[in-house]
Amino acid sequence: MRIRDLFGEVEATLRQGKGGGSYGSKRERLWQWASGTRGSFWKRLAFHLNRKTYKEWDRAEGGFGPALVNEFWPLLNDPAPYEAGYDLLEDEESREVYLWRLKVRLAMPFVLRWEDVYPAPPAPGVGDLSIGAEEEAFCKGFKSGQYLLRDICMPEPGDVILDLGAFLGDSAVTFSRLVGDGGHVWSFEALASQFETLRKNLARFGCDNVTPCFNAAWNRNEELHMSSNRGSSAIGGRENPVPGIRIDDFVRERGIDRVDFIKMDIEGAEQEALEGGAETIGAMKPRLALSAYHKPEDLHLLMTMVREMHPGYRFHMRHYDPGFCDTVLYAVP
Structure with a gap:
């Protein structure tokens, strides 16, 4: 159809x-x-x-x-x-x-x-993939397979990952286990209270290969303010200041020589974050897992933006929630 x-x-x-x-x-x-x-x-x-x-x-x-x-x-x-x-x-x-x-x-x-x-389609799941019993209990979205598309778009051992929108650390812990000691995860969280919980959870699970970053991915380097609603945060309001930074500048300043995988679940700022990471994506061609449900136009516009950065990207889409949230667009170079 x-x-x-x-x-x-x-x-x-x-x-x-x-x-x-x-x-x-x-x-x-x-x-x-x-x-x-x-x-x-x-x-x-x-x-x-x-x-x-x-x-x-x-x-x-x-x-x-x-x-x-x-x-x-x-x-x-x-x-x-x-x-x-x-x-x-x-x-x-x-x-x-x-x-x-x-x-x-x-x-x-x-x-x-x-x-x-129109009932939601079933989540694809992760099959026999395992990250450890205690970690799976903490990472509520792991069993559904959110941000992981088996055999198509997966973090691999040794990968360098940008985890944008880390929340309390569930995706960071998942990525930490998948990339192993030879890989590294840079996890962004933009709400101060959640950032402290993220740090505690990374220590709890011994994620020495994860660096928590109190930043918001954006298309300019400027101070932003975050609004908070039931655990999620979005850009807006006057409270909760956080440094906004372009991915390209973050990669350059940290001396990161490769990025293999980028996950974005940043409550409607995906377009701006992609703009700020156009150089990195075009040059390093990482696999991408992008939330595509926050804005109506994200459904098609995120694909167009990624293709402009590198025309070789191929796209897949899956849904992970019984409700309207958690549709993820995967881009594979």
């Missing part, structure tokens, strides 16, 4: 009663309005329901989340970049994950529980 075919499929699904009126009065009014437009349902919706119009409508109705329409409006208005992103994916499983995310975006404004309409 191609991207443009999704519009008819999702509309048919909604008209079968799997979304729309039975899922809430505000959504029912939106559904009835959109269904009554002349011509193509989705084209009319895209034309009328731009951000300004939607915010006015949402305010009048009491609101159920402008972010929902911000998710799917770009797809309705200009599907061409999403079509190009689909064409860049290497395997059928990647394309299915990609299409699933687009279906969810289209259905979201009309349903209360999108999971009932």
